[in-house]
Amino acid sequence: QHVTVPAGAEDIASPKRTNDLLKRHGFKLKKSLGQNFLIDTNVLNKIVGAAELDKTKGALEIGPGIGALTQQLAKAAGRVTAVEIDQRLLPLLKETLAPYPHASVIHGDVLQVSLNDLFKEHFSECSGVSVVANLPYYVTTPIIMKLLEEKLPLENIVVMIQKEVAERMAAGPGGKEYGSLSIAVQYYCEPEIVAIVPHTVFIPQPNVDSAVIKLKVRQQPPVDVEDEDFFFDVIQASFTQRRKTIYNNLSAKYFTKENKGELEGLLREAGIEPSRRGETLSMQEYAELSKRLKAYLKKPGQ
Ligand code: SAM
Numbered sequence: 001q002h003v004t005v006p007a008g009a010e011d012i013a014s015p016k017r018t019n020d021l022l023k024r025h026g027f028k029l030k031k032s033l034g035q036n037f038l039i040d041t042n043v044l045n046k047i048v049g050a051a052e053l054d055k056t057k058g059a060l061e062i063g064p065g066i067g068a069l070t071q072q073l074a075k076a077a078g079r080v081t082a083v084e085i086d087q088r089l090l091p092l093l094k095e096t097l098a099p100y101p102h103a104s105v106i107h108g109d110v111l112q113v114s115l116n117d118l119f120k121e122h123f124s125e126c127s128g129v130s131v132v133a134n135l136p137y138y139v140t141t142p143i144i145m146k147l148l149e150e151k152l153p154l155e156n157i158v159v160m161i162q163k164e165v166a167e168r169m170a171a172g173p174g175g176k177e178y179g180s181l182s183i184a185v186q187y188y189c190e191p192e193i194v195a196i197v198p199h200t201v202f203i204p205q206p207n208v209d210s211a212v213i214k215l216k217v218r219q220q221p222p223v224d225v226e227d228e229d230f231f232f233d234v235i236q237a238s239f240t241q242r243r244k245t246i247y248n249n250l251s252a253k254y255f256t257k258e259n260k261g262e263l264e265g266l267l268r269e270a271g272i273e274p275s276r277r278g279e280t281l282s283m284q285e286y287a288e289l290s291k292r293l294k295a296y297l298k299k300p301g302q
Helices: 015-024 041-050 068-076 087-096 115-123 137-149 163-170 180-188 228-238 246-254 261-269 283-298
Strands: 058-062 079-084 103-107 129-134 156-162 189-197 210-217
Touching: 015 087, 041 068, 041 129, 041 156, 041 189, 041 210, 058 068, 058 115, 068 079, 068 087, 068 103, 068 129, 079 087, 079 115, 087 103, 137 156, 137 163, 137 180, 156 163, 156 189, 163 180, 163 189, 163 210, 180 189, 180 210, 180 228, 180 283, 228 246, 228 283, 246 261, 246 283, 261 283
Parallel strands: 058 079, 058 129, 079 103, 129 156
Antiparallel strands: 156 210, 189 210
């Protein structure tokens, strides 16, 4: 359904057009929903470019705001669906997206929406789908984990997030950024930081640094894992107290006073020195360790 497009509705991403639209609708930004809108076309183009879209492809956007990114996605992709939690934005989106009938908005919380159903309904005709978003920073990790754990048929996830979180996602073993988030993300994807972005490209400006990260979704995980839940539990446990050794963290979680001596042998068999810290182990080492630990714990009497 088309509405009359007011002058300037095309490309809302400029400080003046954004402020005018917000003012005309009497819209008050909600900090608690992470509402920092993009006003810079170069940054928008960089995000959209990284997703490698074409007219055969679909894009799922999380949190379209007033539609600055949605408009650019609609120019590049054959189908765009955006999930927005704030009902007050729907009339503004109707205006900015009026020229793009292949872009639709769903009102809802992305953490509650069934993405499998959404994919069937919106993207079944697409040759590939990417998630592209300037994410609300307060829920970055739950959103990314939901996208990955539901094993949606995605090609890429290209998102603007807090710089520090992007660095944790892309970190390798050995540094302080490396942790369970790095391993979870890298198990499903190949991460690449595309750009570091200054505060000035947002209205209002956030008080943290931002980065655009591209997560290329893998066809197959890079390591062989039988029980993914247990693999991720072991990783979580290994980072419970970062300054403690892998031996101490794992014995506290899986062993008793009586049998904790066994853990030392198990670690050595996996090729891991018990005095190492969790942050030094590679994903491959965690895969090996969780396989041996599971086999041990399954034995009767353990
Ligand atoms: N895409 C717009 C842009 O780049 O200008 C807006 C991005 S703004 C950082 C984040 C948006 O996510 C806001 O519009 C906010 O209302 C929305 N949002 C916050 N939590 C959400 C959730 N759980 N589900 C869906 N949208 C959400």
